[in-house]
Amino acid sequence: MNGSTMSQSPETVIEFRRVSFRVASNHLLLSDLSLSVQRGETLVLLGRSGSGKTTTLKLINRLLEPSAGEIQVEGTSTLNWDPIRLRRSIGYVIQEAGLFPHFTVERNVGLVPQLEHWTPEKTHARAREMLELVGLPPDQFLSRYPRELSGGQRQRVGVARALAGDPPVLLMDEPFGALDPLTRAEIQREFQALQKRLRKTIIFVTHDTREALLLGTRIALLEAGKLVGVFTPDEFLHTPDPLVAAYVDAFRAGNGNAKS
Amino acid sequence: MDTLNFFVKNHGQILQLTLEHLWLVGISMLLAIAIGLPLGILLTRRRALSKPVIGAANIVQTIPSLALFGFLLPAPWLGERADRLAITALALYALLPVIRNTYTGILGVDSGVREAARGMGMTDGQVLLQVELPLALGVILAGVRVATVITVGVATIAAAIGAGGLGEFIFRGVAMVDNRVILAGAIPAALLALGLDLLLGLLERKLTYAH
Numbered sequence: 001m002n003g004s005t006m007s008q009s010p011e012t013v014i015e016f017r018r019v020s021f022r023v024a025s026n027h028l029l030l031s032d033l034s035l036s037v038q039r040g041e042t043l044v045l046l047g048r049s050g051s052g053k054t055t056t057l058k059l060i061n062r063l064l065e066p067s068a069g070e071i072q073v074e075g076t077s078t079l080n081w082d083p084i085r086l087r088r089s090i091g092y093v094i095q096e097a098g099l100f101p102h103f104t105v106e107r108n109v110g111l112v113p114q115l116e117h118w119t120p121e122k123t124h125a126r127a128r129e130m131l132e133l134v135g136l137p138p139d140q141f142l143s144r145y146p147r148e149l150s151g152g153q154r155q156r157v158g159v160a161r162a163l164a165g166d167p168p169v170l171l172m173d174e175p176f177g178a179l180d181p182l183t184r185a186e187i188q189r190e191f192q193a194l195q196k197r198l199r200k201t202i203i204f205v206t207h208d209t210r211e212a213l214l215l216g217t218r219i220a221l222l223e224a225g226k227l228v229g230v231f232t233p234d235e236f237l238h239t240p241d242p243l244v245a246a247y248v249d250a251f252r253a254g255n256g257n258a259k260s
Numbered sequence: 261m262d263t264l265n266f267f268v269k270n271h272g273q274i275l276q277l278t279l280e281h282l283w284l285v286g287i288s289m290l291l292a293i294a295i296g297l298p299l300g301i302l303l304t305r306r307r308a309l310s311k312p313v314i315g316a317a318n319i320v321q322t323i324p325s326l327a328l329f330g331f332l333l334p335a336p337w338l339g340e341r342a343d344r345l346a347i348t349a350l351a352l353y354a355l356l357p358v359i360r361n362t363y364t365g366i367l368g369v370d371s372g373v374r375e376a377a378r379g380m381g382m383t384d385g386q387v388l389l390q391v392e393l394p395l396a397l398g399v400i401l402a403g404v405r406v407a408t409v410i411t412v413g414v415a416t417i418a419a420a421i422g423a424g425g426l427g428e429f430i431f432r433g434v435a436m437v438d439n440r441v442i443l444a445g446a447i448p449a450a451l452l453a454l455g456l457d458l459l460l461g462l463l464e465r466k467l468t469y470a471h
Contacts, residue, residue: 061379088381098376102394111380161380171379 011039012072013169013201014060019069021055029055030225032069039168042195042202043230044216046209046247051222053205057171060203061090073169088112091162091170091200095177097154099146105131105157106142112165130160135190152183159191163198170202176211188214209251213237221247266440274429278448281425284343284415285456288350289408296355297400300362301388310363317356325414328352329421346415346423353414354407361403365396398468405460412453416445426452 014037021030030052037043045053058064059071062083070077078086099108106127107114113123128138134156146154155175162170176184176191192215195202206212212219213233221228221236221244228243237248267274303310323331328349333339338348369392377391393400419427429445 058379063375063379084381084383086381087379092376092379094372094376094379096372098370098372098379100373100377100391100395101370115381115386 012036013039013074014203015072016056016059017069017072019059019066019071021052021059021064022067028225030059033225033227034069035220035227035230037201037203039201040199041217042204042215044212044219045203045205045222046207046212046216046219047222048207050224052225053207053222054173055225056222057173057203057205060169060171061087061092088116088165089167089169091165091167093155093158093162093170093172093175095174097146097158097175099154099157099161101146103145104142105136105144105146105149108146108157109160109164111161116165126164127160130164131157133163133194134160136160150183151179152187155179155187156190159194163200168201170200172202172204174205174207177206177208191215209247210254213251263440263443267444270444274444274448277424277426277428277445278452281412281415281427281449281452284346284350284418284423284425285408285411285452288347288411288415289354289404291347291351292354292358292407292411293404295351296358297362299355300359300400301366303359303363304366304392314356314360314363317359320352321356325349325353325417326420329417333421342418342421342423345421346418346425350411350415350418354411357403357407357410358400361399361406362396365399365403366392368399369395398464401460401464401467405457405464408456408460409453412449412456416449 016033016035019030019033020028022028033052033056035056045056047053055064059066060073060078062078062081065079070079072078073081073086073090100111103111106124109127109130110123113126118126127142131138131141136153136156141149141153141157146157149157158175162172176187179187188211195215204212204215206215213236216233218230218232219236220230223243229239229241231239231244236244239245299313303313320328329345332345332349335345338345373391373395374387377387382390415425416427416430418425419431426445426449429441430449433439433441433443433445
């Protein structure tokens with residue numbers, strides 16, 4: 001089922017085919033979304049609160065199921081995947097990290113290996129490796145609890161946890177949204193470097209234009225549950241579309257203020 | 261001095277009734293937990309049921325205890341033995357705090373943590389056993405603690421239907437208008453409640469992860 005064939009260039013990993021999602025109140029959160037994600041790219045879902053970004057993300061790991069249309073992951077509809085298998089092959093990072101407060105950093109990071117019944121030695125080694133990867137010295141951090149970490153450290157542990165099972169796909173829901181600007185910039189840089197090395201397929205939700213331009217290989221702009229368009233960062237800065245232009249204007253205004 | 265003498269002279273019976281009391285409370289609490297914990301968990305899965313079930317448990321708790329013992333008396337199997345009857349009534353009283361605290365404790369678990377657990381590929385059972393229950397344990401144990409203290413008090417009334425326990429001294433003392441006899445039941449019962457409260461409080465602190 002998870003036949004992650006190591007084939008070459010443009011290969012679709014995730015595909016949305018005319019997907020709609022409505023809640024019980026019949027309110028349409030997502031309408032007729034078609035979108036594909038290529039292997040190794042970082043697709044940013046950009047939009048304001050309530051535009052359907054998080055809904056889109058949760059449809060991929062089947063925390064939500066579509067009301068119409070289908071989502072294919074590795075060529076198989078999410079509804080035909082065993083949801084548990086599907087989720088364990090997709091890393092998931094959310095805002096505030098969602099770390100388990102009663103688990104040490106080691107148990108948090110080793111969660112998926114433990115669920116997959118790796119041996120304790122292998123799980124331990126993996127946790128060390130993952131912490132090193134995100135720049136946290138294992139000896140110092142393995143036995144700590146999440147409450148003993150700073151916001152930035154928690155978020156790093158969140159990323160380490162999501163990567164521990166070596167999933168080909170990573171879903172990130174405003175992972176750096178709650179951090180102070182300095183820590184945020186720092187962790188964004190590290191994340192960029194990490195992505196260059198790991199080449200995961202990443203779907204990244206943010207409402208921050210700057211972050212989208214910095215981290216995305218492509219940017220999908222959502223507005224009120226509809227896809228406005230998909231752009232490379234360069235296209236995004238120069239497209240005549242009025243809504244995109246509004247985002248770019250707001251972004252430039254913000255930058256201008258910061259410089260003056 | 262007089263009371264103390266009475267205590268010393270009757271220490272054998274005081275001890276015996278205290279143990280009997282403890283037994284009534286212990287069995288009732290085990291029963292209440294065995295029913296209330298799964299029921300509370302079920303309610304978090306079927307939230308529509310929470311209002312009627314918690315409402316029903318609430319109503320049971322408003323029935324005066326003596327009346328509840330009386331109501332259960334004609335029940336076929338229960339009415340045959342006084343201790344059976346008493347334990348059933350006590351367990352019914354203890355049910356509400358156990359159910360309610362299990363329910364609110366689990367619902368109180370940070371939704372981000374729950375979401376992460378599901379998103380990482382934990383099965384429903386794993387989310388419950390590894391995440392929800394450990395994180396809700398403090399609140400659940402607080403419910404058990406409250407229920408236990410209530411049960412120690414209500415169990416004194418079990419003597420009215422002949423189920424034994426420290427209530428025997430109290431009822432006897434009231435009938436004899438003898439404070440010494442009343443105190444021989446009341447003091448151990450109060451100490452029992454305090455002791456169990458302390459013990460469960462320690463357990464709560466030991467098992468709950470520090471915030």
